Amino acid sequence: MSQALARPQSPNSWHYRELNQKNPGLDHLSNGLISLVEAGHPVMAGSADLQYSNGLNRFAARYPDRYVGFGISEQNMVSAAAGIATTGMMPYVATFASFLGLLTCEQIRMDVAYCALPVRLIGHHTGISMGFYGTSHHATEDIGTMRSIADLTVVSPADGPQLEAAIRASIDHDRPIYFRTGRGREPDLYDPKADFVFGKAIEHARGEELTIIACGLPVHPAVQVAERLNAAGRSVGVIDMATVKPIDRDAVLEAAARSKLLMTIEEHNIIGGLGAAVAEVLADEGVGKRLIRHGIHDEYALIAPPTHLYAHYKLDAKGIEELVLKAIG
């Protein structure tokens, strides 16, 4: 007779509700929201059947009266968040970026942005971070869709700590915001206690040969590449354009004035995203600087574990270094 086991025996076994341990970067979402509630702000959080994926289960356990589970009804969640925001509360609602940025695009435009309501939309597991879950779960268009919606601020933090800092700063931001964040497994670059300023780029290095302008996950490897190359006598700059909209125009123009080349790097289609936003600034100002747009080159990503995809699409440090060296010779 077989013996029923109380639990698996190996420490390597895990289940969905233990995802917090695997995605520590997303702990920062709940951390930021808990600190806002503790400070007395009328915030609430909601999710569409993904509280263990985005870590909001921690917020929900702490403040059950401030959390709403919407089930698998993303459009309903976004429209309801808009209704909640009319009453003076500030809702933070989260689901996969692939669904927020495309499935709920119209609800975001009509109910959130057009109505100018302070709803915070958190699109997590963005880009190709879902790896072999496939194209339905990849978000390589969300910057493009969200950026074209008037009155919507678009923020793409590079890691969990920067997301937490931006969440805390958002309490003073009276407009709707789309946060585009990863899956919480990125190595930390920032300190969660650092100030986050909407619309202000963060300069990590200055360079005359080339400046990388990146957002999201590629920022950290880009910083590592610049450090390595600059230590070897090259001159490569890195700017974290964490706020994609409104874009820090001065930062783009200063980089263009300083560097021979510009390169944008994003975990997004090169059409419509950060590269397009930088190109618009250069064109608007009549700056004839060569811009290399790097990201997903107008295609659907392959099936593979995320790290393999980042290597394949040259979004990791090795791939970025290869592209930079090719550009600067």
Add this chain to the structure above:
Amino acid sequence: MNSALRNDFRPDEETIARLRDRAQFVRLETIRLIEIAKVGHYTSVFSAAEIFAALYYDVMRLSDDPKWADRDRFLMGKGHAAVGLFPILADLGYLPVDVLNGYTRFGNPLGDHPDMRKVPGVDFSSGSIGHALSNGLGMALAGRMQGRSFTTFVMLGDGEMQEGQVWEAAIGAAHHKLNRLVAIVDRNGYQLDGAVDDVMGIEPLDEKWRAFGWEVHVVDGHDIAELTAALRRAKADEARTRPCCIIARTLKGKGVSYMETEPGWHLGYLDPSDADAARAEILSKVI
């Protein structure tokens, strides 16, 4: 609803007369405003005129301040009937009459659909059919979180029942036991391409809402006494643990005879001479 309950909430004769007058006012103002725009949704308002009147002149808790936090809310899934709401907002003093009289003209806040950013008294913007019940669900959730007692009324078109998001909200409202959320379906039977039953049938509608966990009442949407009693009860019933759906059986174009029989009047324009005749017919009837 049993007869005893109906009697408890039935408006008195004076109220009935007043509400009939306000429904007539909504129809007449709609004709007047559409003369300005030279195109509009007469019949979508005419089917809902009694619903507007009962809510704004009897059932809803309002104040002089259209932003009062404890006011009852009204949202329109069928935002194209906003031309029937604007005269009420002006009548209640939320909107200057000269603004009303500039309906749809360059730079005026009043367009074919209601805009909460521009129009005091509009509780939520609409125009994209299918969102409003979710918006109302959010308000009802937030009201509960804040310990407020306002009721949120959401008027939906019957064609709107074809939108999937309505049923996402229906599931959610029942799950969260939002007893201060009331949906009113204006079951006028027609949508742009024809009869709802021909375009994309939605019956049995009452059974659908019941199956989704709502308390359901089917009323004659032009019988002001029956409609008002149902709305009063939906608001007053503190013991209810479910959201409430009132299916108002109505006639699209009610009040102008040829509009009641020609679905094309969903959108149209009456020349001033025809508008006068329509006004005369509305004034000659007791609905």
